[in-house]
Amino acid sequence: MTYRKKLIEVALPLEAINVASAREKSIRHGHPSTLHLWWARRPLAACRAVIFTSLVDDPDDPEAPAEFVAACRALPKGPNATASDTPRQRLFDFIERLVTWEATTDEEILEQARHLIRLCTDGNPPPLLDPFAGGGSIPLEAQRLGLEAHASDLNPVAVLINKAMIEIPSRFADLHPVNPRDRAGTAQGGSWKGVAGLVADVRYYGEWMLDRARERIGHLYPDCEGEPVIAWLWARTVKCPNPACDAQMPLVRSFDLSTKAGKRAWVEPSVDPRTRQVSFEVRLATRGKGPEGTVDRQGATCLVCHTPVPFEHVRAEGRAGRMGAQLMAIATEGQSGRSYYAPTPKHERAARVPIPDGAPNTDLPAQALGFRVQAYGMTKHRDLFTQRQLTALTTFSDLVADAREQAHADAVAAGLPDDGVPLRQGGSDALAYAEAVSVYLAMILDKQADLGNNLNRWEPVAQCPRQLFARQAIPMVWDFAEGNPLGGSSGSWQVLVDNVTRGMGASSFNFRRDKSGYATQGDATKLTVDGPTSISTDPPYYDNIGYADLSDFFYVWMRRSLHGIYPDIFATMLVPKTPELVATPFRFEGDTAAAEYHFEQGLRDAFGQMRQIIPPEYPLSVYYAFKQQEIVAEAGAASTGWETMLRGVIDAGFSIVGTWPMRTEMGSRMVGQGTNALASSIVLVCRPRPEEAPSASRAQFVRELTIELPRALKELQSGSIAPVDLAQAAIGPGMAVYSQYRQVLEANGERLSVRTALQLINQQLDEYLASVEGELDADSRFAVAWFEQFGLKDAVFGEADVLARAKNTAVDALAARGLLQAGAGRVRLLGWHELDEGWDPRTAEGPSVWMAVHQLVSRLNSHGEEGAALLLARMSADLAADARQLAYRLYSICERKGWAEQARDYNGLVAAWGGAQVQAAALRDRALRQGRLDF
Numbered sequence: 001m002t003y004r005k006k007l008i009e010v011a012l013p014l015e016a017i018n019v020a021s022a023r024e025k026s027i028r029h030g031h032p033s034t035l036h037l038w039w040a041r042r043p044l045a046a047c048r049a050v051i052f053t054s055l056v057d058d059p060d061d062p063e064a065p066a067e068f069v070a071a072c073r074a075l076p077k078g079p080n081a082t083a084s085d086t087p088r089q090r091l092f093d094f095i096e097r098l099v100t101w102e103a104t105t106d107e108e109i110l111e112q113a114r115h116l117i118r119l120c121t122d123g124n125p126p127p128l129l130d131p132f133a134g135g136g137s138i139p140l141e142a143q144r145l146g147l148e149a150h151a152s153d154l155n156p157v158a159v160l161i162n163k164a165m166i167e168i169p170s171r172f173a174d175l176h177p178v179n180p181r182d183r184a185g186t187a188q189g190g191s192w193k194g195v196a197g198l199v200a201d202v203r204y205y206g207e208w209m210l211d212r213a214r215e216r217i218g219h220l221y222p223d224c225e226g227e228p229v230i231a232w233l234w235a236r237t238v239k240c241p242n243p244a245c246d247a248q249m250p251l252v253r254s255f256d257l258s259t260k261a262g263k264r265a266w267v268e269p270s271v272d273p274r275t276r277q278v279s280f281e282v283r284l285a286t287r288g289k290g291p292e293g294t295v296d297r298q299g300a301t302c303l304v305c306h307t308p309v310p311f312e313h314v315r316a317e318g319r320a321g322r323m324g325a326q327l328m329a330i331a332t333e334g335q336s337g338r339s340y341y342a343p344t345p346k347h348e349r350a351a352r353v354p355i356p357d358g359a360p361n362t363d364l365p366a367q368a369l370g371f372r373v374q375a376y377g378m379t380k381h382r383d384l385f386t387q388r389q390l391t392a393l394t395t396f397s398d399l400v401a402d403a404r405e406q407a408h409a410d411a412v413a414a415g416l417p418d419d420g421v422p423l424r425q426g427g428s429d430a431l432a433y434a435e436a437v438s439v440y441l442a443m444i445l446d447k448q449a450d451l452g453n454n455l456n457r458w459e460p461v462a463q464c465p466r467q468l469f470a471r472q473a474i475p476m477v478w479d480f481a482e483g484n485p486l487g488g489s490s491g492s493w494q495v496l497v498d499n500v501t502r503g504m505g506a507s508s509f510n511f512r513r514d515k516s517g518y519a520t521q522g523d524a525t526k527l528t529v530d531g532p533t534s535i536s537t538d539p540p541y542y543d544n545i546g547y548a549d550l551s552d553f554f555y556v557w558m559r560r561s562l563h564g565i566y567p568d569i570f571a572t573m574l575v576p577k578t579p580e581l582v583a584t585p586f587r588f589e590g591d592t593a594a595a596e597y598h599f600e601q602g603l604r605d606a607f608g609q610m611r612q613i614i615p616p617e618y619p620l621s622v623y624y625a626f627k628q629q630e631i632v633a634e635a636g637a638a639s640t641g642w643e644t645m646l647r648g649v650i651d652a653g654f655s656i657v658g659t660w661p662m663r664t665e666m667g668s669r670m671v672g673q674g675t676n677a678l679a680s681s682i683v684l685v686c687r688p689r690p691e692e693a694p695s696a697s698r699a700q701f702v703r704e705l706t707i708e709l710p711r712a713l714k715e716l717q718s719g720s721i722a723p724v725d726l727a728q729a730a731i732g733p734g735m736a737v738y739s740q741y742r743q744v745l746e747a748n749g750e751r752l753s754v755r756t757a758l759q760l761i762n763q764q765l766d767e768y769l770a771s772v773e774g775e776l777d778a779d780s781r782f783a784v785a786w787f788e789q790f791g792l793k794d795a796v797f798g799e800a801d802v803l804a805r806a807k808n809t810a811v812d813a814l815a816a817r818g819l820l821q822a823g824a825g826r827v828r829l830l831g832w833h834e835l836d837e838g839w840d841p842r843t844a845e846g847p848s849v850w851m852a853v854h855q856l857v858s859r860l861n862s863h864g865e866e867g868a869a870l871l872l873a874r875m876s877a878d879l880a881a882d883a884r885q886l887a888y889r890l891y892s893i894c895e896r897k898g899w900a901e902q903a904r905d906y907n908g909l910v911a912a913w914g915g916a917q918v919q920a921a922a923l924r925d926r927a928l929r930q931g932r933l934d935f
Contacts, residue, residue, distance in 0.1 A: 003616055003617055003687070004057050004061065004063045004064065004120075004617075005057065005058050005061050005063075006053065006054055006055065006056065006057060006058065006618070006619055007053040007056050007057065007058045007059075007088075007091065008050065008053035008054050008619060008621065008658055008660070008683075008685050009058070009619060009657045009658050009685055009687075010058045010060075010061075010088075010715060011058075011088065011092075011715055011716060011718070011721075012049070012053060012095075012660055013080065013092040013095050013096050014660060014661070014721050014722065014725055014729070015721070015722050015725075015911050016095070016096040016099060017045060017046060017049045017095075017099050017662065018661075018662060018663040018725075020043075020045035020099040020100050020101065021043035021045045021046045021099075021662060021663065022043075022663065023045075023101065024043045024044060024045050024101055025043065027101060029499075029502060029503070029506075030502060030503055030506035030508055030509075031503060031506075031508065032044070032136075032140060032165060032503060032506075032508055032509045033135065033137075033503075034499055034500065034502075034503035035161070035164055035165065035440075035443060035500060035503055035504065035509075036135075036157075036160075036161050036164070036443045036446060036447070036554075037446075037447070037450060037467075037469055037554075038134055038135030038136075038157075038158065038161060039135075039469070039472040039545050039547065039550065040134075040135075040472070040544070040545055040625060041134070041135035041137050042135075042137045042138065042538050042623055042662075042681065043137070043662075044104065044137055044140065044141055044508075045099040045100070045101070046099075046662045046681075046683075047137045047138045047140075047141040047536070048098065048099055048103075048141040048144065048145065049095060049098070049099050050536060050621050050660075050683055051128065051138070051141055051142055051145055051147070051536055051621075052095065052098065052113055052116075052117065052145060053095070054534065054536065054618060054619055054621055054685070055117045055120060055121060055125065055126075055145075055534070055618065056068070056091070056116050056117060056119075056120045057120045058088060059072040059086075059087035059088050059090075059091055060086055060087055060088040064087075064120075065119055065120060067119050068116065068119040068120050069087050071115070071116060071119055072087035072088070072090050072091045072094075072116075073087050073090060075090040075091065075093065075094045075112075076090075076093065076094070077090065077093065078090075078092075078093030078094075078096065078097075079093065079096075079914045079915055079917070079918045080092040080093045080096070080914060081093050082917070082918045082921060083914060083917045083918065083921070084718075091116075094109075094112070094113075094116075097109055098110075098113055101508075104144070104507065104508040104511070105506075105507030105508060105511070107511070107512060110144060110145070110511070110512075113145055113146075114145060114146035114514075117145060117146060117147075118146075125145075125146060125147050126147070126532060126533055126534045126615065126617075126618060127147060127148040127149070127150055127515075127531075127533045127534070128142035128147045128148070128149055128150065128533065128534045128535070128536060129150040129151075129152065129527075129529060129533045129534070129535050129537075129613075130142075130149075130150070130151050130152065130535070130536060130537045130538070131152045131153075131522070131524040131527055131535070131537055131606065131609075131610070132152075132153060132524055132537045132538055132539045132540065132606075133151035133152055133153045133158055133159075133162050133519065133537075134153060134155075134158050134161075134538060134547070135158070135161060136151060136158075136161050136162045136165040136166065136519075137538075138151075138536050138537065138538065139151040139162055139165065139166050139517060139519070140165050140166055142536070143166050143170070143513055143515060143517050144511055146514050146515060147515055147534075148515040148516060148517070148518075149166045149515070149516075149517040149518070150517075150518050150519075150520075150529070150533065151165075151166060151167075151517070151518070151519040151520070152519070152520050152521070152522040152524070152527070153519075153521065153522070154521065154522065154523055154524070154576060154579055154580060155547055155548060155551055155575055155576075155580075156521060156551075156555060156558070156559075156566075156569045156570060156572075156575060156576075157551040157554050157555050157558060157575065158547075158551070159519050159520065159521045159569055160439065160442075160443075160519075160558060160562070160566070160569070161443075162517075162519035163439065163519040164439055164440060164443060165509075165517070165519075166517025166518075166519060167516075167517045167518055167519045168198075168423075168436045168439060169194070169195045169198070169509070169510075169513060169517075170513040170515070170516045170517050171428055171432075171436070171516070172195070172197075172198050172428065172433060172436055173194055173195065173513060174192065174193060174194065174197075175192065175197045175198065175433070176192045176197045176414070177192065177197040177198075177200040177201045177204070178197075178201055178407060178410045178411040178413075178414040178416065178430075178433065179200065179201050179204035179205065179208075179407070179410055180410060180413075181204055182197075182200040182201070182204060183410075183414055193510075194510040194511065194512070194513075195504060195505075195509070195510045196505065196510060198436070198437070198440075198504070199501050199504045199505045199510070201407060201437050202437055202440045202441065202444075202497075202500070202501055202504065203497060203498075203501040205403040205406065205407055205437055205441060206403075206441060206444055206493070206497035206500075206501070207494070207497060208403055208406065209396060209399040209400070209402075209403050209441065209493070210486070210493050210494055210497070212399055212402070213392070213395050213396060213399060213485075213486060213493065214486050216395055217391060217392060217395050217486070218486060219350075220350055220351075220353060220388055220391065220392075221350070221484050221485075221486045221487070222346060222347065222350055223332075224330045224332050224341050224344070224347065225332070225339075225341060227332035227333060227334050227335075227339055228332060228333050228484070228487050228488065228489075229330055229331065229332050229347075229484045229487060230331045230332060230333055230338070230463075230464065230483065230484060230487060230489040230490070230491075231330075231331045231458065231464070231465050231481040231482055231483045231484060231491065232327060232329075232330055232331075232347065232351065232481070232482045232484075233257070233267070233327070233328045233329045233330070233331065233458055233479065233480075233481050233482075234325045234326065234327055234328060234386075234454070234479065234480055234481075234482060235250035235251060235252045235325065235326050235328050235478065235479045236250075236251045236323055236324070236325050236478055236479070236480075237249060237250050237251065237323070237324045237325060237326050238251065238300075238309075238313070238314050238317035238318070238322065238323055238324075239317060239322060240302040240304060240305060240307060240309065241307070241309060241313045242302065242305050242307040244305065245276065245302060245304050245305035245307065246276070247276040247277070247278070247302065247303075247304040247305070248277070248278070248324065248326070249278070249294070249300065249302040249303055249304065249309070250269065250278055250294060250303060250326055250328070250479075251294060251295050251300055251314065251478040251479070252267075252269075252293045252294045252295060252328070252478055252479045253293045253295055253457075253477075253478045253479055254290065254293050254458075254460070254479065255267040255268070255269070255290030255291055255293060255328075256289055256290045256460040257282070257290075257329060257331065257340050257458070257460055257463070258338060258340070258460055258463050259289065259460045259461055260461070260463070262286050263284075263286070263337070263338075264284070264285045264286065264287060264288055264289065265282060265283065265284050265285075265338075265340045266282075266283050266288075266289060266290025266291075267280050267281070267282060267283075267290060267328045267329050268280070268281045268282070268283045268290070268291070269291070269303055271303060271304050276304050278303050278304065278326070280326075280327075280328045280329060280342060280343060281342050282329055282340045282341060282342050284340070293478075293479075295478050299311050299314075300314055314376065315375045315376055315377075317377075318375075318376035318377035318378070319375075319376070319377040320377070321377060323376065323377060325386070325454075326343075327343035327347060327348050327351070328343065328479065329341065329342065329343065330342075330343065330344075330347055331458075331463065331481075333487070333488070333489055338463045350388075351386065351387075351388045351482075352387075353387050353388050353391050354387065355382065355387050355390055356387075356390055356391045356394045356395075357394075358394050358397075358398075358560065359382045359385075359390045359393075359394055360380075360381045360382050360556035360557070360560070361380060361381075361382060362380065362381050362552070362556055362573055362574055363379060363380055363381075364378065364379055364380060364381060364383075364552075365549050365552075365577075365586070366586070367586040368546050368549035368550075368584070368586060369472075369473075369543055369545065369546035369549065369582075369584060370471075370472055370473030370474060370475070370545075370546065370550070371473070371474050371549065372473070372474065372475045372476045373455070373474055373475075373476050375476075376476055381552065381553065381556050384453045384454060384455060384474070384553070385449075385452070385453050385454055386454050386482055388482070389452050389453060389454065389482065392448075392452065392485045392486075393445065393448065393449055393452065393557060394560075396445050396448060396485070396493065397442075397445055397557060397560045397561045400438050400441045400442050400445060400561040400562075401438070401561070401564075403437070403438060403441055404434050404435060404437065404438040404441075405434070407433070407434035407437045407438070408430055408431055408433075408434035411429075411430035411431075411433050411434055412430050416429055416430040416433060417429040417430065418430040418431060419431075422435060422565070423435040423436055423439075423565060423566075424565065424566050424567075424568070435565045438561070438562065438565065439562065439565070440500065440504070441561075442557070442558050442561040442562050443500065443558075444493070444496050444497055444500050445557055445558075445561060446554040446557055446558060447496045447499075447500065448485055448493060448496055449553065449554065449557050450467045450468050450469055450553075450554075451465060451467050451468075451483055451490070451491040451496070452482075452483055452485055452491060453468055454477075454480050454482070455468050455474065455475070455476075455477045455480060456468060456477070456480055456481050456482070456483065456491075457477055457479075457480065457481065458479070458480070458481040462490075464481075464483075464489065464490035464491065465481035465482075465483045465490060465491045466481075468553075469550075469553075472545045472546075472550060473550075474550070474553070521568070521569050523579055524537075524539070524581070524602075524606040524609065525579075525602055525605035525606050525609060526609070527606075527609040527610070527612075527613060529613050532613065532614070532615035533613060533614070533615075534614065534615070534618040535610050535613070535614050535620050535621075536620070536621040536622075537610075537621075537622055537623070538622075538623035538625070538681075539581065539603065539606065539622065539623075540580075540581050540582055540599075541624065541625050541645075542582070542583045542596075542599060542644075543582060543583045543584055543595075544625060545582075546582055546584060547580065547582070548575040548576065548577050548580045548582070549575075549577070551575050552574050552575050555570075555574060555575050556574070558570070559573075579602075581598075581599055581602040581603060581606070582599060583595045583596045583598065583599035583600075600644055600648065603644070603645070603648045604648045604651055604652055607648055607649055607651075607652030607654065608652045608653070610652070611652050611653040611654060611688055614688060616687075616688055619657065619658075619685050619686060619687050620654065620684075620685070620686040620687070620688075621683055621684070621685055621686075622645075622649065622683070622684040622686065623662070623681045623682070623683055623684075624642070624645050624681060624682045624683075624684060625681045643753075643754050643755055643758075645684070646684075646735065646754045646758075647754050649684060649686055649739075650689075650739045650754070653688060653689050653691075654686035654687065654688060654689055654739070655686065655687050655688075655689040655736060655739040655740050656684055656685070656686050656732065656735040656736060656738075656739045657685050657686065657687050657732060657733075657735075657736045658683070658684070658685030658729075658732035658733075658736075659682055659683070659684055659685070659728060659729060659731040659732035659735065660682065660683040660685070660725075660728075660729060660732070661681075661682050661725045661728040661729065662681045662682065662683055663725075682728060685732065689739065689740065689742070693740065693741055693742045694741060694742060695741055695742050695743050695744070695745055696741040696743075696744050696745070697744070697745055697747070698744060698745065698746050698747065698752050700744075701737060701738060701741075701744045701752065701757070701760070702760060704737045705734060705737050705738075705760060705761065705764050706764060708733060708736075708737050709730065709733055709734055709737075709761065709764045709765070709768065710764075710768050712730070712732075712733030713726070713730060713733075713765070713768055716729055716730070717884075717885075717888065722907050722910055722911045723887065723888050723891035723892070723895075723903075723906055723907045723910050724891070724895075724903075724907045726765075726888060726891075726892075727762070727765060727892070727895075730761060730765045731758065731761055734757070734758075734760075734761030734764065734765075735757065735758075735761070738752075738754075738757045738761075744757070765892075766892070769888060769889045769892050770889065772882075772885050772886060772888075772889050773785075773889070775882070776848075776849050776850075776882065776886070777846065777848050777849060778807050778808045778809040779807075779809055779813075779814060779817065779819060779846075779848040779850060779851075780848045780849040780850040780851075780886065781807045782803060782804050782807040782809050782814065783814075783819055783820075783829060783848070783850040784850065784886070784889065784890070784893075785803055785807065786800065786803060786820075786827075786829060787829060787890070787893065788893050790828075790829075791829075791897065791899060791902070792828065792829055792830075792831050792902075793828065794821075794826040794827060794828035795826065795827060795828075796825060796826065796827070797811065797822065797825045797826060797827050799827075800820075800822070800827035811827060817844075817845065817846075817848070817851070818830065818835060818836050818839065818851070819848065819850060819851060821834075830854075831854075832854045832855070832857040832858040832861065832905065833858065833861075835851070835854060835855055835858055837858075839851065839855050840874060841855075841871075841874050841875045841876070841879060842874055847875075847879060849879065849882040849883050849886050850886070852875060852879055852880070852882075852883040853883045853886050853887055853890065853906075853909070855871060856868050856871055856872065856883060856909055856916075857905045857906070857908075857909050859871045860908065860909055860912055860916070861905070861908075865912050865915045865916050865919065866919060868909075868912060868916040869915075869916040869917075869918075869919030869920040869923060870920075870923065872916050872917065872920040873919075873920040873921075873923040873924050873927075884910065884913055887906045887909050887910050888906075888910065890902070890906045891903050891906040891907055891910075894906065
């Protein structure tokens with residue numbers, strides 16, 4: 001089977017993609033993810049890069065379309081092309097701009113990307129399908145790049161998120177708002193491009209709901225001392241097990257209300273010795289903090305009698321229905337910021353309301369990943385909320401339907417046709433539009449539930465309630481903050497309406513959508529599509545996240561509001577569990593093997609379905625999420641999960657042609673137990689393997705590996721891949737050799753396993769990196785060998801002398817040239833911070849590659865990229881090239897030894913090389929123009 005190679009199969013500007021992905025995690029306002037929470041979303045930058053590079057050719061490939069190559073040559077020149085002006089490097093420079101957050105709103109860059117895609121797809125880009133669509137990052141970016149986007153997921157919450165992300169916006173683009181307030185503005189001449197009209201209506205009807213909610217339940221949320229309440233802070237209580245005490249003991253993790261410098265506040269508990277009752281006062285001070293909490297990891301302590309209380313007693317009280325709650329403090333929005341007050345009977349009475357009709361009565365799972373609350377008697381979804389919170393949520397849920405009716409009437413009044421075709425049947429007139437508005441209102445309700453439950457902690461730094469899902473779990477919380485949904489601060493309906501409509505109105509969401517989007521509920525093991533489609537997907541991984549159990553929290557409210565709009569999607573009382581691909585033993589009566597088989601077989605079936613529908617012209621891209629320590633270990637072994645993913649793809653009939661580590665965390669810990677410690681996901685790039693693919697022997701596999709892998713590694717390094725990513729990226733070309741065959745056989749006829757193949761690939765990588773040593777100068781050969789054995793620690797002179805003679809140098813000469821320190825019978829290599837700052841490669845006696853590397857590290861750490869560029873400009877081309885190559889080798893040594901600090905230096909040097917190289921070239925050019933050689 002012949003096909004043109006796509007760029008993702010050859011090389012990527014990986015560091016720029018990873019930097020953009022990491023930066024994106026800090027962006028909150030205006031990000032499409034603010035529409036609705038989903039766990040472990042892929043960064044938009046990474047998705048955009050993967051989709052784009054899966055569709056455009058490698059412009060350096062002779063088979064690439066001539067028009068595309070010419071278009072790449074015409075792209076603006078950046079750092080990559082400055083170093084080596086080829087079509088691929090020009091395209092790299094473009095991709096580095098395309099993946100930035102700013103590019104999501106830059107129509108010029110996006111249209112250039114669409115144009116390049118059209119040149120590589122005969123003017124007809126394929127649709128893109130994500131069969132595990134989840135939070136919708138991949139389909140959204142496909143639509144941004146001009147593709148028809150198809151999102152499929154078994155989970156109804158995910159389906160609704162994707163409808164809101166890609167389907168509804170494209171269907172109702174460029175409509176004027178229908179609400180009377182903004183309609184009046186339109187009459188005076190307003191612009192409503194894209195989803196601007198829809199955003200205006202979501203805002204209007206969200207505020208319309210708030211006005212009516214205040215009429216219905218405003219009496220449940222009184223002010224305090226004339227100030228609007230932000231939150232009521234409660235402590236759970238249980239009866240003390242000490243029979244001599246018998247008090248209701250508060251369970252409090254922290255008594256702090258504000259830890260802001262100069263404006264400290266905390267709750268001060270006091271005990272009435274006669275009644276054995278605990279009461280609370282508020283303390284304000286410029287310094288100090290509250291008393292220690294009554295709950296820690298070991299258990300609880302009774303405030304009254306100081307008896308230690310084990311968690312088992314607390315759990316037993318909860319299961320018996322005897323866990324209560326006591327008001328500790330009231331937080332308000334005062335004249336000059338937050339104010340805090342002690343509890344009052346009025347506010348305690350306001351919270352005492354019955355459970356409302358229509359509150360969800362569905363069961364929490366008996367056991368589930370990340371769930372801890374069931375052990376404390378919280379067994380139903382309604383138990384996760386106070387009765388006042390249930391009242392507010394059911395009120396807003398009822399108002400979603402009321403707002404839908406009002407929007408329908410307003411749409412008809414605004415002149416929209418009313419054909420009666422609902423949203424689920426493809427309608428686009430008044431009824432369907434009103435239903436679409438209510439979808440977004442229901443999502444705001446879900447956000448209200450996330451910030452309006454009895455598991456929200458109080459954040460004493462920001463002084464506001466924290467959302468429940470800070471991570472993918474429902475943990476137990478002792479003291480909690482009940483926010484005011486009718487107020488104007490964090491956790492209120494108004495703030496949530498503002499946040500959602502701000503995200504919808506931002507250019508990152510409100511962009512030009514040339515093609516439609518479609519979101520459907522479906523099982524990835526039973527795909528049905530019309531015609532060939534490209535595929536990019538982020539499947540679930542073993543037991544990392546229990547999506548179905550977690551999303552029930554939102555589903556019970558979403559279903560209450562939208563069941564009539566999408567009866568098929570919300571046909572079940574809870575999210576479907578049985579077909580979900582997750583290795584959860586709880587669902588298999590504790591049988592881990594059965595759970596793993598369910599996951600692995602389902603994954604193989606899903607990949608098999610993808611193999612049947614993906615066209616041969618385009619590679620499949622699969623995101624593999626994992627924990628830090630999980631991927632390739634020091635000895636070349638691999639985790640079961642990683643092996644399973646590779647095996648599943650290969651068994652489904654794919655060849656693996658690329659593995660790209662995508663890092664979304666840019667912390668300081670560059671090296672850990674695994675090869676690519678910081679990668680948060682790996683993108684597998686796969687091609688359908690021909691049905692007639694032959695078998696091969698182990699010897700043949702190794703022989704091809706020794707030829708193909710070094711060639712591929714040089715290609716990767718030419719793209720400035722960071723050393724931290726090289727080992728993982730090397731698996732791609734190595735597995736391409738392995739997986740091109742139907743099977744690789746050992747000498748005894750057994751199948752050579754994926755694990756063994758990974759070990760052989762790692763061995764070849766080590767040999768490739770070690771081969772650089774043979775081309776080094778004598779001083780550097782000594783330094784590398786000594787470093788590998790001793791690092792920067794000292795050792796006896798005799799060993800150094802023997803090694804130096806073997807490398808054709810001498811310890812005294814090495815000391816004289818500033819590489820090491822020798823004395824008192826000991827020898828030690830000098831660290832970069834100890835080197836001669838005046839070292840100049842033009843005047844140094846036989847400048848060694850080792851010294852060049854460490855002087856560059858020194859300049860980079862001390863003076864930044866500009867300092868490194870100044871030194872690089874003074875080096876010969878050969879010395880600079882050898883130094884860069886040696887940095888990869890030294891990183892691999894540090895990684896294997898666990899020397900994190902040194903590894904970070906070498907990785908940082910290679911990562912900064914491109915920028916320093918550009919600056920060095922500019923310095924040389926300027927010096928030549930001025931007729932001098934001094935840099």
